Amino acid sequence: MTLVHSDNSNTSLQQNQLGMICAWVLLAVLSFQAGQAFGVGLLMVPCSYALLQLSVSRSWRRVFYPLLLVGLLFYSPQLGFFWTIFGPGACILWLLLAVWIPVFGLLLHLSSRWFAHAWLLVLAPVLWTGLEYFRSEVYALRFTWLTLGSSFWATPGLARGIGVYGMGFGCMSVAALLVVGIKQRKFSPVALGTAVVVGLYLVYRAGHGGEQGESRLVTSLQVTGLQMEFPSESAVLSGLDRVIKVHPETQLVVLSEYSFSGSVPPAVRQWCRQHKRFLVAGGTKPTAGSKYYNMAYVIGPTGKVEFEQAKSRPIQFFKDGMPAEQRRVWHSPWGAIGILICFDLSYAQVTDDFVKENARLLLVPTMDVRGWGAQEHELNRRTAPLRAAEYGIPIFRLGSSGISQIVDRNGVVTASAPFPGQGKIIHGNILMSATPHLPLDRFLAPLCAGATLLFILWVMGDGVVRYRKRGR
Numbered sequence: 001m002t003l004v005h006s007d008n009s010n011t012s013l014q015q016n017q018l019g020m021i022c023a024w025v026l027l028a029v030l031s032f033q034a035g036q037a038f039g040v041g042l043l044m045v046p047c048s049y050a051l052l053q054l055s056v057s058r059s060w061r062r063v064f065y066p067l068l069l070v071g072l073l074f075y076s077p078q079l080g081f082f083w084t085i086f087g088p089g090a091c092i093l094w095l096l097l098a099v100w101i102p103v104f105g106l107l108l109h110l111s112s113r114w115f116a117h118a119w120l121l122v123l124a125p126v127l128w129t130g131l132e133y134f135r136s137e138v139y140a141l142r143f144t145w146l147t148l149g150s151s152f153w154a155t156p157g158l159a160r161g162i163g164v165y166g167m168g169f170g171c172m173s174v175a176a177l178l179v180v181g182i183k184q185r186k187f188s189p190v191a192l193g194t195a196v197v198v199g200l201y202l203v204y205r206a207g208h209g210g211e212q213g214e215s216r217l218v219t220s221l222q223v224t225g226l227q228m229e230f231p232s233e234s235a236v237l238s239g240l241d242r243v244i245k246v247h248p249e250t251q252l253v254v255l256s257e258y259s260f261s262g263s264v265p266p267a268v269r270q271w272c273r274q275h276k277r278f279l280v281a282g283g284t285k286p287t288a289g290s291k292y293y294n295m296a297y298v299i300g301p302t303g304k305v306e307f308e309q310a311k312s313r314p315i316q317f318f319k320d321g322m323p324a325e326q327r328r329v330w331h332s333p334w335g336a337i338g339i340l341i342c343f344d345l346s347y348a349q350v351t352d353d354f355v356k357e358n359a360r361l362l363l364v365p366t367m368d369v370r371g372w373g374a375q376e377h378e379l380n381r382r383t384a385p386l387r388a389a390e391y392g393i394p395i396f397r398l399g400s401s402g403i404s405q406i407v408d409r410n411g412v413v414t415a416s417a418p419f420p421g422q423g424k425i426i427h428g429n430i431l432m433s434a435t436p437h438l439p440l441d442r443f444l445a446p447l448c449a450g451a452t453l454l455f456i457l458w459v460m461g462d463g464v465v466r467y468r469k470r471g472r
Contacts, residue, residue, distance in 0.1 A: 028054070048124075048174075052108070064102045072094060080375060148167065167441075222427075223363075227402055254396060293322055295321075296308065313343055329358070339365075345387055348445075368401055388408065
């Protein structure tokens, strides 16, 4: 009878543990999906809390497999358009992205060998930010979308001075504070005070993020963009004529990435000379062999090429040119302007270089193919408001088929053109920033990545030592 009672108790315990695992998986996934879809970044706190709870199991299997499931449920619904682009190969890409979640959990799981539970307060945000920065900016398959911080796209003012990676660091820190406090049934005065200060700061940012530094905006620029995807030369010329007719005050016209298969054609340059307008348009520039650069050309009112910039981060798995050898700002009549091409805007390491060169405006000609679907366009549009708020710099983003945006230095979208929107025009008077700056996380995130690498090396070294001891 005792044995039967013991077996029943063990079965009941296992069922309870399985139920808790399912509950944490459900909380993590629902919080993540709702936060990303509606831009409610604070939902990343319960999401992070659930991830931490799934990471503290005594069995590595109960850490790895539930968190792998979480990763797949995080990313595959958001990136369903991968199937349209890559077919069955999308499954591999979803898996490669999802695996970063269980890697984080396993590192925390292994940390219990050396550190007390309270060390989650330090380890969790550092390891999370280190891994997130590495998978977004460093390793070969760089992918910056769908980070914890990117969920603040509807309230970009919160990221001012902190940065997207910094917002993720903050969410994970708050979650770790809750986990440790509930576990120990107390909150230290220092930790609680810190949480209150951070909370008040975020509330202040949400309410006053757009009020800072407006008196230092000094230069305005009338910009018009025309959404056209793989247009013919005649279509471009008729479109440019329509732009001037609708917005005669236009000083600069922007066309999308890959508007031309080579440099800007003579007829289009002649149009710039005739109408005394500047034009930024995407094209290509051949290099050694059959290779080429994906270029953005600036044509001046004289009809000559005044500036050119190659794409820094060609899209993986696509024929998208060679990466740029250098990044320079265009010293325009209105001040320094950084020209990024399409997904260049997603990478902090790229945008940072233009901000360091005191760019006062970012222009982003983009090729978002209509066939990729509405969800891809929706995800891509979320980047510009956060980038603008991070740096305190306005952004003009022109998509081939939408969604085009004019974003002020506070991350507020002041004008947009829809998807699908062939031939749609977007126009605005942009106030250029006098004081762009790098957010805090540009220093914090690489430090976290370095600390995470050291921790992984420590784990590997300890594993070798333990293996040798067992061998003896």
